[in-house]
Amino acid sequence: MSGAHPDLIVVNAQVHTDGPGITSVAVTDGRISALSREPLPAGPRTEVVDAGGATLLPGFTDAHVHPLAAGAQLLTCDLARLPHSPDRYRETIRAYAEAHPDQEWISGNGWYGDTFPGGLPDRRFLDEIVPDRPAVFFSHDGHGVWVNSRALERAGIDDRTPDPANGRINRDADGVATGVLVERAGDLVSDLLPPLTEAFLERAFLAAQRHLHAVGVTGWQDACLGPLFGMPDPLPLYRRLAADGRLTARVVGALWWEAGDGLAQLDSIEERRATSTIGRFRATTVKVMQDGVCENCTGAMLAPYSGGGHHGTASGLSFIDPAELAGICRELDGRGFQIHLHAVGDRAVRECLDALEAAHREGDLRHQIAHLDVVDPADVPRFAELGVIANIQALWARRDKEIVERKLPLLGPEREPMHFPFGALHRAGARLAMGSDWPVTDPNPLWAIHTAATRLGVPEDPHSVGEGVFTEPLEARQAIDFRVALDAYTAGSAYANHAEHELGSIKPGHKADLALLDRPILDGGAGATAARTVLTLVDGRPVHDAR
Incomplete structure (x- = not known):
């Protein structure tokens, strides 16, 4: 430490660092200036924070998140924080419409599918609540849109409307459109929504930023700089907030690759990158989406879904032809972009690994594949061999009702052992990064770390529902050590x-991006x-203070 007194000292802390027994951390000019096993000396203007034995962590970096969509959810009709109850959905939607x-x-x-009989909602439910206006609700995972009859009419969708490319209009046994639009079929309605004002978008983003800071997140990778979840492209907003200092997190943006x-x-992507390094923000990554999700049978699988899949998607959908994907990766890699690939099914994972292997990989670009719901055992060692980061969303890896009733029957028992194979990837030497995918699931890193280490639900999470979710691990062999999970995040x-x-x-x-908790957690106990x-x-300055 230099001769100047530090600006801030944290004492009596359980510090998560390489040196054993560290209890005190000093911050000077926005950087960590000293560590000690004893209280460090303070100057007359030094702020001293007594942690009282609680844990001090590096600030969390969320490796895959959608803050603008999450913030808009906080400010509109938010079903995500409700119990899985049709009555609560009905009350909340009615109250919002009346207000x-x-x-x-x-x-x-x-909305969560397991809230409804049969696993999906129906337009008639919304018709009863909102009969006079179009209504549109995005699912918690963003891969389905639930609309009422007025919205279908506005979009010109009837029982004979063909499915769009990379999308599906769900229909009942009689061929009648149910009001659920899967993947890009949702665009038929979401594209008609009135544009959101700049003032609303700013409020939504800043609400999300406050929430992320409140759970210890100091930086993230925005997994889609492009239109998503009915939101406009957030890139202009990032540029504005980064320029005027209101972006208080460190953000890498992933520019959206439009499959068609x-x-x-x-x-265009090159130009967007060139004009988007401002303050704490830079857009140096490209997001490529290769498949959908298993729950609606659009996740791309090597073998058919059990039961044959749904509506002609027996083995899911690859949104980009594998040969084209390899060419895309070669071009992006050659231009120095990091590539952030969405792959849920084992076939999509293999197609992404093949494409990255075929790319001319110069430099240290750190390509990554996110989600990894199912990975074929033959592909597990390839992550380490190719230097591909496994970007995992650990809060999903539990036996909640939606997983047990909707997803596992589609995977079948032969694929279940490789469901969210975090343990196998770690043992094979893969480098792990962790993110929330908020608003798909809650952004609290401690919840995700707990589930990664136990493969169990979180008692505080309203979506940890179902028999055995707190007692029966989802493939216990795929758990990772608490400290490994903490380091991943x-x-x-x-x-x-x-x-x-x-x-x-x-x-x-190092920069003083830090998170102080209210208790010690490094023993990995359930209380974390x-x-x-x-x-x-x-940078050593509070962005969240709840002391």
């Missing part, structure tokens, strides 16, 4: 953002999920 009589469309987010536009979009995600030299660990010289973040620092 907003002047809105042309009633919209919201966050091919290589013609490369020049800190050092691993910082590495994915090319920032491990100054973020993701508590070391002298109830811990609260009481102080979050970015």
